[in-house]
Amino acid sequence: MLDLVKPTNNTPASSRVMNSEGYQKSDRLLLAIDCIIFGFDSESKQLKALLIKRDFEPEKGKWSLMGGFVNKNESVDDAAARILKQLTGLTNIYMEQLYCFGDVNRDTAGRVVSVAYYSLINIANFSNQIQEDHEALWFPLNKIPTLIFDHREMLQKAKERLQQKVANHPIGFELLPNKFTLQQLQYVYEAIYETPLDKRNFTRKILELGILKKLNQKEKESSRKGAFYYVFDKGQYNKLEHEGMKFI
Amino acid sequence: MLDLVKPTNNTPASSRVMNSEGYQKSDRLLLAIDCIIFGFDSESKQLKALLIKRDFEPEKGKWSLMGGFVNKNESVDDAAARILKQLTGLTNIYMEQLYCFGDVNRDTAGRVVSVAYYSLINIANFSNQIQEDHEALWFPLNKIPTLIFDHREMLQKAKERLQQKVANHPIGFELLPNKFTLQQLQYVYEAIYETPLDKRNFTRKILELGILKKLNQKEKESSRKGAFYYVFDKGQYNKLEHEGMKFI
DNA sequence: CCAAAAGTGTTTCTATTACACCCATGT
DNA sequence: ACATGGGTGTAATAGAAACACTTTTGG
Numbered sequence: 001m002l003d004l005v006k007p008t009n010n011t012p013a014s015s016r017v018m019n020s021e022g023y024q025k026s027d028r029l030l031l032a033i034d035c036i037i038f039g040f041d042s043e044s045k046q047l048k049a050l051l052i053k054r055d056f057e058p059e060k061g062k063w064s065l066m067g068g069f070v071n072k073n074e075s076v077d078d079a080a081a082r083i084l085k086q087l088t089g090l091t092n093i094y095m096e097q098l099y100c101f102g103d104v105n106r107d108t109a110g111r112v113v114s115v116a117y118y119s120l121i122n123i124a125n126f127s128n129q130i131q132e133d134h135e136a137l138w139f140p141l142n143k144i145p146t147l148i149f150d151h152r153e154m155l156q157k158a159k160e161r162l163q164q165k166v167a168n169h170p171i172g173f174e175l176l177p178n179k180f181t182l183q184q185l186q187y188v189y190e191a192i193y194e195t196p197l198d199k200r201n202f203t204r205k206i207l208e209l210g211i212l213k214k215l216n217q218k219e220k221e222s223s224r225k226g227a228f229y230y231v232f233d234k235g236q237y238n239k240l241e242h243e244g245m246k247f248i
Numbered sequence: 249m250l251d252l253v254k255p256t257n258n259t260p261a262s263s264r265v266m267n268s269e270g271y272q273k274s275d276r277l278l279l280a281i282d283c284i285i286f287g288f289d290s291e292s293k294q295l296k297a298l299l300i301k302r303d304f305e306p307e308k309g310k311w312s313l314m315g316g317f318v319n320k321n322e323s324v325d326d327a328a329a330r331i332l333k334q335l336t337g338l339t340n341i342y343m344e345q346l347y348c349f350g351d352v353n354r355d356t357a358g359r360v361v362s363v364a365y366y367s368l369i370n371i372a373n374f375s376n377q378i379q380e381d382h383e384a385l386w387f388p389l390n391k392i393p394t395l396i397f398d399h400r401e402m403l404q405k406a407k408e409r410l411q412q413k414v415a416n417h418p419i420g421f422e423l424l425p426n427k428f429t430l431q432q433l434q435y436v437y438e439a440i441y442e443t444p445l446d447k448r449n450f451t452r453k454i455l456e457l458g459i460l461k462k463l464n465q466k467e468k469e470s471s472r473k474g475a476f477y478y479v480f481d482k483g484q485y486n487k488l489e490h491e492g493m494k495f496i
Numbered sequence: 497c498c499a500a501a502a503g504t505g506t507t508t509c510t511a512t513t514a515c516a517c518c519c520a521t522g523t
Numbered sequence: 524a525c526a527t528g529g530g531t532g533t534a535a536t537a538g539a540a541a542c543a544c545t546t547t548t549g550g
Contacts, residue, residue, distance in 0.1 A: 026317035028276035031361060069274035072359055076350025100348040100363045102324025111320055113279055115348045183528080200531070201513070223528040224521040431501080448504070449540065471501040473547040 031070040032107075032114040033080045034151065036098065036158035037088065039123035039138060040175035040188050047175075047191040048123070048138040049155060052087065054148065055135060058108060063145045065154060066134075067114070080117040088121060089130045094174040095119040096165070098158050106150045114150075118158040120174035166192050168244045170211055170237055179229040181219050182206070189248055197248070205248060211236040279318040280355075280362040281328045282399065284346065284406035285336065287371035287386060288423035288436050295423075295439040296371070296386040297403060300335065302396065303383060306356060311393045313402060314382075315362070328365040336369060337378045342422040343367040344413070346406050354398045362398075366406040368422035414440050416492050418459055418485055429467050429475040430454070437496055445496070453496060459484040 037050040051063045068083040070076055077097070085091055098116040106114070123138065130136075139145065141159060144152065166172050172188045173180075186202045206212065213233045218226030285298040299311045316331040318324055325345070333339055346364040354362070371386065378384075387393065389407060392400065414420050420436045421428075434450045454460065461481045466474030 026278055027320035029279050029318065029320065030274055031277050031279065070277065070350070070361070072275035072277065073352060075352050076348060076361060079350075097348060100324060100345060102318070102327075102363070104321060104323050113318070113324060115350070182530090198514075199529090200515085203530080204532095205512095220521090224523080225519070225527075225529050226521075227529055429502090446540070446542085447502090448542085451503080452505095453539095468549090471547090472549045473500080473502050475502060 030110070030112045031076070032067055032112050033070060033076070033083050034065040034067040034101075034114050034116045034154055035080065035084050035087070036065060036116060036118040036155055037084070038118060038120050038158070038162065038175065039126065040191060041123060041138065041140075042184060042187065044140070045187045045191060046140045047188075048140050049144065050087070050126075050136055050138055051145070051147070053135040053137070059148045062148050063137075063139075064148045065116075065151045066136075070115075076115055080115070084117075084119055087130065087134055087136060088125075089127050090121055090125060093119050093121055094171055096161075098154065098161055101150055101154065103150065108149070114154075116154045116158065118162065120162075120171060122175060122177055124177060163192055167247055170209070170240055170245070170247060173232060179215060179217070179231050181222075181227040181229060183222075183227060185230075193248075202248070209236070209240065209245070209247075211240060278358070278360045279324070280315055280360050281318060281324070281331050282313040282315040282349075282362050282364045282402055283328065283332050283335070284313060284364060284366040284403055285332070286366060286368050286406070286410065286423065287374065288439060289371060289386065289388075290432060290435065292388070293435045293439060294388045295436075296388050297392065298335070298374075298384055298386055299393070299395070301383040301385070307396045310396050311385075311387075312396045313364075313399045314384075318363075324363055328363070332365075332367055335378065335382055335384060337375050338369055338373060341367050341369055342419055344409075346402065346409055349398055349402065351398065356397065362402075364402045364406065366410065368410075368419060370423060370425055372425060411440055415495055418457070418488055418493070418495060421480060427463060427465070427477040427479050429470075429477060431470075431475060433478070441496075450496070457484070457488065457493070457495075459488060 039048050039050060040046075041048050050066070052066055054060055054062050054064050066083060066087040068079065068086065070079040074082070077095075080095060080097070081091065081093075084093060084095060095117050096119070098118050100113065100115045102113045104111060106112070141155075144155060146152075147155070166189070172185065172192065175188050176184055182203055183199075185206065186197055186199065189202070190197055211233050212230040215229040215231060217229045219229055220226040287296050287298060288294075289296050298314070300314055302308055302310050302312050314331060314335040316327065316334065318327040322330070325343075328343060328345070329339065329341075332341060332343060343365050344367075346366050348361065348363045350361045352359060354360070389403075392403060394400075395403070414437070420433065420440065423436050424432055430451055431447075433454065434445055434447065437450070438445050459481050460478040463477040463479060465477045467477055468474040
C-alpha cells in the first residue's frame with residue numbers, strides 16, 4: 001500500500017508560518033516508539049531492563065529496546081501501549097513518555113524519529129513464553145550490552161527520569177507484586193537510587209505517607225518471624241500521585 | 249513535490265516486531281514543532297508567553313503557539329531552533345524539549361504529531377518588527393486567551409516543567425539581560441513560582457552558589473541608592489548546569 | 497531632610513540523619 | 524537455645540523560614 005502526501009488545502013495548520021513559507025508540502029516521517037521496560041529482580045535486588053535480540057540484518061545479533069511504529073490512526077500513547085503489550089503481554093502498565101529522539105541519522109536505515117517511553121512492570125508477571133518468542137532478556141543496568149542506534153542514551157535518560165520521578169511520585173510500587181513487605185519496597189528504592197537506605201528512616205517515612213495498608217498476613221520465606229505484607233491504599237495513592245509529593 | 253513511502257528492503261528496523269508483524273509499510277506522519285516562548289516583563293513583574301494570531305482559516309483569529317513542521321533532513325531539535333528563530337529572530341536561545349503530543353485528533357486538519365519545546369528569552373531582545381510581522385503578542389500566564397488545538401495543555405505543561413526545572417538548574421537568568429540586579433532576579437523567581445520570596449533568604453542562597461559576579465556598576469533607575477549589577481560566572485554556571493543542584 | 501529601595505544576621509523551627517537493641521519464630 | 528530477619532525511638536545536625544533595621548543618595 002502506497003501512501004501519498006496530499007499537496008495541501010486541508011493544511012494541517014499549526015501556525016501561519018507554514019503557509020507563508022511553504023510548509024504545505026511538509027515532509028512526512030516515520031514515527032517510532034521505543035520502550036524502556038524496567039523490572040525489579042528480587043533475587044539479586046537489582047533493577048533490570050528488558051532487551052530483545054535482533055535476529056535480522058542490519059545489526060543482527062545486537063541488543064535493542066523493544067520498538068515499533070506509530071500508525072496513522074492511533075495515538076502515540078496507544079502505540080506505546082500496543083508495543084509494550086507485544087513484548088510483555090501486559091496491559092494497564094505504568095508507562096510514561098520519556099523523550100522524543102529526533103536526530104537525522106539516529107536510525108541507520110533511514111529517517112525515523114522515535115518517541116521513547118519507559119514502563120515499570122512486576123517482573124514476575126512477565127510470561128516466559130513471550131520472552132522466548134522475542135529472544136528477550138533482562139539485563140542489570142550496570143551490565144547493559146552494546147545497543148543499536150541511540151538506545152543506550154534512551155536507557156540512560158530513562159534511568160535518570162525514573163530516579164527523579166520516584167522522588168516525588170509513588171511509583172516504586174509498580175515494580176512489585178500486589179502485596180509486598182517493607183523490606184522488598186526498600187530494596188526497590190535502594191536499587192533505583194543505587195544507594196543503601198536506613199531501615200528505620202525508610203519505614204517511618206513510607207508509612208507516614210499513609211498510602212500503605214498493612215495486611216494481617218505475613219511473608220514467611222525470608223525470615224522465621226515473618227514480615228507483614230502491605231498493599232496500597234488506592235485512594236491516598238491517587239491523591240498523592242496527582243498532587244506530587246516529597247517521597248523518600 | 250510528492251513523497252512516496254518506500255515499501256521496504258531498507259527497513260527502518262527499530263525491532264523485529266515490525267518485520268514479524270508487517271510494519272514494513274508503516275504510516276508516515278506529519279511531525280510538527282510547537283514552541284512555548286516565555287519572557288519576563290520587568291514592568292509588570294510577570295511571566296509571559298508569546299502567542300501569534302492565526303490570520304487564515306480554519307481557526308482564523310484564534311491565538312496559537314508558534315509552530316511549524318520538521319523537515320526530513322533536519323533533526324527535531326534543529327527544527328525547533330529554526331522555528332523559534334522565525335518568530336523571534338533569535339538564535340542560541342535556551343530551549344528544552346517538553347513533550348510529544350500525539351493524540352489522533354489533536355490537529356483538526358489532519359493527523360499531526362507535535363513535539364513541543366519551551367524556551368526562555370530576554371523579552372528586550374525581541375524585535376518589534378518581527379512581532380508585528382507575525383501578529384504576535386505577549387500574554388501574562390494568567391490571561392491566556394483561548395488557544396487552538398491542545399496548545400493550552402502544552403502551555404500548562406511547559407509552566408509546570410519550568411517551575412520544576414528552575415528548582416534544580418540555573419536557567420532563570422535566561423529571562424534577564426546580561427547584567428541584572430538581585431531584585432530583578434528575585435522578581436523572576438517570584439513570577440515563576442507565583443509566590444513572594446524573602447529578600448534576605450533569596451540573596452543569601454543565590455550568592456552562596458557562587459555563580460554570580462558582582463560588577464562595579466549600579467542600576468540607578470529604580471532607586472536613588474542604586475543596586476549593583478551582577479553577571480554570571482560562566483565557569484561555575486556550566487558546572488552546576490551539568491550536575492544539577494538545589495536552587496532556591 | 498525625606499522618600500525609596502539597597503543591603504545585611506540572627507533566631508526559630510522543621511526535616512534529615514545517624515544510630516542499636518529487643519522480638520518472634522522455625523529448626 | 525539459637526540464628527535470622529522484623530520491628531521500633533531518640534538525639535544530633537543541617538537546612539529552611541521568619542523576621543527589621545540601617546544605609547545611601549537624588550530630589
